[in-house]
Amino acid sequence: MYLQTIKNRLSDLCALLCLIVCLIIAPALAIAADLGGAPKQTFDEPPPPPSGWQFTVAPYGWLMGINGDVTVRGNTVDVNQSFIDLVENSDSLMALMGYFEARNGRFALFTDVVWADLSFSGNIQRSGNPIANLNILASANAELDYQLTIVQTGVAIEVARWANGASTTALDLMGSARYWNHRVDVSVAVTATATLPGIGFQTSGTRAAANTGTLEWVDPVIGARVRHQMSSGSDLTLTGDIGGFGVESDFSWQAIATYGRDTTIFGMPVHTVVGYRAIGVDYSEGGPFGRNGVDAVLHGPVVGAKFSW
Numbered sequence: 001m002y003l004q005t006i007k008n009r010l011s012d013l014c015a016l017l018c019l020i021v022c023l024i025i026a027p028a029l030a031i032a033a034d035l036g037g038a039p040k041q042t043f044d045e046p047p048p049p050p051s052g053w054q055f056t057v058a059p060y061g062w063l064m065g066i067n068g069d070v071t072v073r074g075n076t077v078d079v080n081q082s083f084i085d086l087v088e089n090s091d092s093l094m095a096l097m098g099y100f101e102a103r104n105g106r107f108a109l110f111t112d113v114v115w116a117d118l119s120f121s122g123n124i125q126r127s128g129n130p131i132a133n134l135n136i137l138a139s140a141n142a143e144l145d146y147q148l149t150i151v152q153t154g155v156a157i158e159v160a161r162w163a164n165g166a167s168t169t170a171l172d173l174m175g176s177a178r179y180w181n182h183r184v185d186v187s188v189a190v191t192a193t194a195t196l197p198g199i200g201f202q203t204s205g206t207r208a209a210a211n212t213g214t215l216e217w218v219d220p221v222i223g224a225r226v227r228h229q230m231s232s233g234s235d236l237t238l239t240g241d242i243g244g245f246g247v248e249s250d251f252s253w254q255a256i257a258t259y260g261r262d263t264t265i266f267g268m269p270v271h272t273v274v275g276y277r278a279i280g281v282d283y284s285e286g287g288p289f290g291r292n293g294v295d296a297v298l299h300g301p302v303v304g305a306k307f308s309w
Contacts, residue, residue: 107157
């Protein structure tokens with residue numbers, strides 16, 4: 001179990017480092033490409049950000065997978081499911097996501113909402129006989145119903161802006177609060193056939209079921225965002241943040257890279273967005289039957305459309 005935890009930590013760290021490198025390198029590459037590879041360039045004085053309120057709504061789909069572990073009443077379930085695995089194995093797969101931003105000059109307010117209800121399989125990492133007549137098999141297959149809500153809302157302030165011709169790049173500093181709401185229902189194969197109330201798991205036939213109850217908390221979050229508007233009407237946005245700091249969760253982080261382009265769909269102008277998003281969290285709390293928590297990374301491609309006025 002400890003080896004798996006270390007492996008999960010290393011995997012999270014590698015993913016975070018790769019995305020941080022992308023946040024640093026990608027804007028430079030995009031700007032260089034936009035400049036046409038000229039040996040020497042002089043940056044123009046950037047125009048000020050538009051005054052007056054501007055609004056953006058972006059419904060999107062996040063094709064998420066999950067890697068990590070979920071602890072339900074002291075029993076840890078190892079979960080490694082890609083989005084394709086979820087589609088193939090899920091009895092239900094429902095999700096609702098959207099982003100809203102209101103900007104006035106250098107100041108912006110934003111809210112991002114993710115809601116998902118997933119059903120998938122995992123593997124119990126723990127074996128033993130916590131009380132008489134109840135045995136959790138070491139290699140038992142676990143069925144999970146994972147309900148997830150994430151709402152992040154905060155402010156962004158543009159602290160730098162530079163330009164070359166028609167292309168501009170801006171840097172935002174961000175402060176926000178990220179609300180989490182998790183509920184995990186898990187059932188595993190057991191050897192007992194009797195009903196054993198009051199122990200966390202309740203048996204039915206050859207299976208036992210338990211749930212975490214509702215796990216909810218709010219993390220303080222700080223971050224940064226690079227927005228690069230290309231002369232062709234395309235844009236590149238890179239966002240990274242960290243949070244938790246032991247206030248609620250031990251640690252949480254997020255990294256997003258998206259590319260947007262103006263196009264038409266059925267004759268209507270639409271700004272389409274594609275990219276990749278990863279968010280990790282490590283949270284646990286005590287309960288009457290043991291600890292409940294989640295230590296996992298949610299990640300996958302994002303596809304959406306942005307509407308501004």
